Amino acid sequence: AKAAGGGRWMIYDAERDRRELTRQALTAAIPTGLDRGEFYLDYQPLTSLRDGRLLGVEALVRWRHPELGVLRPDQFIGLAEETGLIVPLGGWVLAEACRVAGSWSGTGGEPFVSVNLAVRQVHRPGLVRDVRDLLRHTGLPPERLQLEITESAMMSPAEEPVRALRMLADLGVRIAIDDFGTGYSNLAYLRDLPVTELKVAGEFVAGLRASEPQADERILASLVSLAHALNLTVTAEGVETAGQAERLRAIGCDAGQGWHFGRPEPADRILARMG
Ligand code: C2E
Ligand code: CA
Numbered sequence: 369a370k371a372a373g374g375g376r377w378m379i380y381d382a383e384r385d386r387r388e389l390t391r392q393a394l395t396a397a398i399p400t401g402l403d404r405g406e407f408y409l410d411y412q413p414l415t416s417l418r419d420g421r422l423l424g425v426e427a428l429v430r431w432r433h434p435e436l437g438v439l440r441p442d443q444f445i446g447l448a449e450e451t452g453l454i455v456p457l458g459g460w461v462l463a464e465a466c467r468v469a470g471s472w473s474g475t476g477g478e479p480f481v482s483v484n485l486a487v488r489q490v491h492r493p494g495l496v497r498d499v500r501d502l503l504r505h506t507g508l509p510p511e512r513l514q515l516e517i518t519e520s521a522m523m524s525p526a527e528e529p530v531r532a533l534r535m536l537a538d539l540g541v542r543i544a545i546d547d548f549g550t551g552y553s554n555l556a557y558l559r560d561l562p563v564t565e566l567k568v569a570g571e572f573v574a575g576l577r578a579s580e581p582q583a584d585e586r587i588l589a590s591l592v593s594l595a596h597a598l599n600l601t602v603t604a605e606g607v608e609t610a611g612q613a614e615r616l617r618a619i620g621c622d623a624g625q626g627w628h629f630g631r632p633e634p635a636d637r638i639l640a641r642m643g
């Protein structure tokens with residue numbers, strides 16, 4: 369055994385080892401989880417602030433882990449991104465979301481499905497071909513697929529992602545910037561990319577008060593005028609109260625997403641909402 373002073377370090381090391389082991393075990397479990405069908409998607413409504421219509425749904429991945437129960441994306445997406453496993457995992461999400469939304473086709477006016485793309489997926493050659501194949505196989509019309517990318521995906525000087533996004537937009541696929549306003553906002557990409565929508569991070573919405581205009585409301589109002597001047601739509605995320613929804617509507621924001629409109633839920637519940 370070690371002396372008292374060293375003992376603390378041993379405890380610290382043991383904890384770090386355990387964390388590292390958990391990370392390694394979780395990482396190794398991702399491919400097997402994919403094979404065994406442990407991942408599934410919930411869908412959260414994107415609702416028109418003008419007329420309350422269901423415009424789209426965002427696909428959000430969950431993992432029903434055999435020992436740990438249901439894991440949220442924050443518990444494994446980071447790991448998957450660091451290890452490159454986000455490519456097969458994200459590929460599965462994209463395919464599943466297109467399959468489900470494709471099955472809604474028929475009467476017209478069905479919501480689009482919005483899928484999160486990790487930086488690595490955007491930079492991967494073959495993305496455009498995969499999306500084109502998926503749309504063909506699932507029968508999902510391109511304008512009913514939206515891809516959500518983050519500002520950080522656009523930070524590298526690489527030409528490949530820009531070309532890929534242009535080709536996707538030419539197909540008719542919608543391109544949204546996720547968590548707009550929280551990243552490194554070099555707005556040049558709004559000029560260079562075929563973006564169709566800005567999704568404004570919930571942290572701006574959280575500051576909205578029904579009373580006098582606050583800084584967050586002024587920021588939101590300027591984001592909305594910027595977006596509309598560029599012919600983009602704006603979805604506000606994290607809308608939790610009727611008061612926030614009303615302020616956002618008054619500002620001119622197009623759509624809202626958040627607990628006020630609906631939590632993420634299984635595909636069959638979304639189908640029921642469509643009536
Ligand atoms: P995000 O893209 O910003 O997704 C919105 C998150 O906000 C979701 O958390 C959603 O459940 C949560 N949310 C929705 N409404 C409200 C609200 O009114 N209040 C609050 N406080 N939160 C709300 P979730 O499902 O845990 O996802 C977390 C993040 O994980 C997502 O953030 C996204 O960055 C990532 N993610 C989820 N699915 C995927 C995926 O398939 N691929 C990739 N690359 N990332 C994903
Ligand atoms: Ca998102």
Ligand code: CA
Pocket residue numbers: 546547567569605
């Ligand atoms: Ca977001």
